[in-house]
Amino acid sequence: MSKKNSEPTPKNTLGMDVSVDCVVFGFDNDTLKVLLIEQKQPDTVHLKTQNAVPGDLVLDNESLDEAAKRILQELTSLKGIYLKQFHAFGDPNRVRGLKDQQWLRTFRVNPERRVLTIGYYSLVKLSEFKPKAASFAGKTYWVDVYNIPSLAFDHNEIVHKALLMLRHELMADHIGFELLPEKFTLSQLQKLYEIILDKKLDKRNFRKNILRTETVTALEEKQQGVLHKPAQLFSKK
Amino acid sequence: MSKKNSEPTPKNTLGMDVSVDCVVFGFDNDTLKVLLIEQKQPDTVHLKTQNAVPGDLVLDNESLDEAAKRILQELTSLKGIYLKQFHAFGDPNRVRGLKDQQWLRTFRVNPERRVLTIGYYSLVKLSEFKPKAASFAGKTYWVDVYNIPSLAFDHNEIVHKALLMLRHELMADHIGFELLPEKFTLSQLQKLYEIILDKKLDKRNFRKNILRTETVTALEEKQQGVLHKPAQLFSKK
Numbered sequence: 465m466s467k468k469n470s471e472p473t474p475k476n477t478l479g480m481d482v483s484v485d486c487v488v489f490g491f492d493n494d495t496l497k498v499l500l501i502e503q504k505q506p507d508t509v510h511l512k513t514q515n516a517v518p519g520d521l522v523l524d525n526e527s528l529d530e531a532a533k534r535i536l537q538e539l540t541s542l543k544g545i546y547l548k549q550f551h552a553f554g555d556p557n558r559v560r561g562l563k564d565q566q567w568l569r570t571f572r573v574n575p576e577r578r579v580l581t582i583g584y585y586s587l588v589k590l591s592e593f594k595p596k597a598a599s600f601a602g603k604t605y606w607v608d609v610y611n612i613p614s615l616a617f618d619h620n621e622i623v624h625k626a627l628l629m630l631r632h633e634l635m636a637d638h639i640g641f642e643l644l645p646e647k648f649t650l651s652q653l654q655k656l657y658e659i660i661l662d663k664k665l666d667k668r669n670f671r672k673n674i675l676r677t678e679t680v681t682a683l684e685e686k687q688q689g690v691l692h693k694p695a696q697l698f699s700k701k
Numbered sequence: 702m703s704k705k706n707s708e709p710t711p712k713n714t715l716g717m718d719v720s721v722d723c724v725v726f727g728f729d730n731d732t733l734k735v736l737l738i739e740q741k742q743p744d745t746v747h748l749k750t751q752n753a754v755p756g757d758l759v760l761d762n763e764s765l766d767e768a769a770k771r772i773l774q775e776l777t778s779l780k781g782i783y784l785k786q787f788h789a790f791g792d793p794n795r796v797r798g799l800k801d802q803q804w805l806r807t808f809r810v811n812p813e814r815r816v817l818t819i820g821y822y823s824l825v826k827l828s829e830f831k832p833k834a835a836s837f838a839g840k841t842y843w844v845d846v847y848n849i850p851s852l853a854f855d856h857n858e859i860v861h862k863a864l865l866m867l868r869h870e871l872m873a874d875h876i877g878f879e880l881l882p883e884k885f886t887l888s889q890l891q892k893l894y895e896i897i898l899d900k901k902l903d904k905r906n907f908r909k910n911i912l913r914t915e916t917v918t919a920l921e922e923k924q925q926g927v928l929h930k931p932a933q934l935f936s937k938k
Binding site for chain 2: 472474475476477478479480481482520521522523524525526527528536549550551554555571572573574577578580582598602632635636637674
């Protein structure tokens with residue numbers, strides 16, 4: 465049989481590594497923070513300390529969701545956090561920076577291989593999770609999301625994109641109630657929105673709009689033990 | 702210097718291929734369709750014909766967005782379609798089915814390698830795009846999104862997930878106006894929502910809710926040349 469003219473050439477690729485990076489946002493009523501790790505110094509060489517969100521390679525027989533859960537736990541000892549996939553970051557040169565390469569060479573078998581990373585994010589009550597560094601994380605810490613240091617690889621971009629996704633979910637799906645007490649005032653809810661959106665909202669418009677979404681129920685109860693005029697309490701519908 | 706007890710073992714992985722799959726939805730006023738390709742028969746063996754969404758491997762120095770654009774054009778000749786990344790599909794065995802493997806062996810250099818795929822989607826006016834098969838696509842065709850045949854790999858799952866994303870964007874961000882004429886009636890808009898959401902909507906509630914979102918503007922104009930009572934026209938705000 466003669467070869468058809470239009471037969472496509474088989475594609476050949478070098479293959480990539482795939483990693484998962486976890487952006488964990490922590491809310492503490494007054495600020496929105498993000499969980500970072502300080503990469504541990506290798507034994508043999510001294511490198512400039514780098515900060516990053518917790519992330520590592522997906523193993524050969526592991527799904528992405530499994531990897532996200534395992535990696536967050538390995539590096540920060542955190543369990544039971546729901547992580548949601550939000551974006552794949554595929555710049556061919558995203559791990560090829562000089563200091564990124566120096567660091568990768570200390571603990572990756574194929575440091576020069578292209579790495580595609582899948583971003584996962586989560587929003588938790590900061591007070592309920594106490595991270596503890598392990599594996600190649602020398603330290604874990606929470607940092608204000610509006611004051612993030614320079615991070616390894618493209619992690620600043622990853623955190624920024626995660627924040628945009630979080631804001632979109634807040635506006636579109638009204639997530640975030642789980643960060644408030646079971647019974648809350650509309651002022652508390654407004655503050656949550658203001659911190660995540662990083663802007664002041666008009667009180668009257670906020671109340672009107674949130675009541676229209678029919679996501680909250682007014683309770684037959686008011687605040688107690690406050691010095692000002694007690695406000696009405698609401699719960700999630 | 703002594704080895705620290707807690708030094709992590711370097712991770713070694715086989716590496717993966719990464720592909721992009723494109724779910725192009727086409728709207729034609731009455732139905733929502735999705736663009737499929739029929740995989741071309743190889744010259745040397747006869748295989749059961751498979752259907753799939755247009756997809757292929759990301760090349761070594763290509764970003765994901767570049768790959769999506771190139772691949773859609775290579776297989777369907779379509780240009781100028783805005784494709785949006787929506788999800789990464791990472792089941793370790795997603796290309797290991799028997800007929801998938803038979804087909805991959807005919808035109809991939811490493812058919813047994815794990816393949817992670819990044820899903821992209823788009824929503825277009827069906828009438829404006831005329832696909833034409835090329836490369837390893839033997840045929841292209843539009844199929845009703847609610848009557849999709851069995852597809853290669855995990856492509857049924859990919860289309861389903863894309864449809865859920867499309868519905869979410871419709872409800873959250875009110876996309877879709879670009880599929881209607883510049884001036885449209887609320888009945889036309891309601892029909893668009895009903896087709897994408899696959900359910901009947903209550904006329905009064907729909908009108909009330911869409912006007913509340915402040916995404917449409919009432920025009921000082923009514924329909925012309927219709928047999929029924931002419932309806933008011935709206936445009937996107």
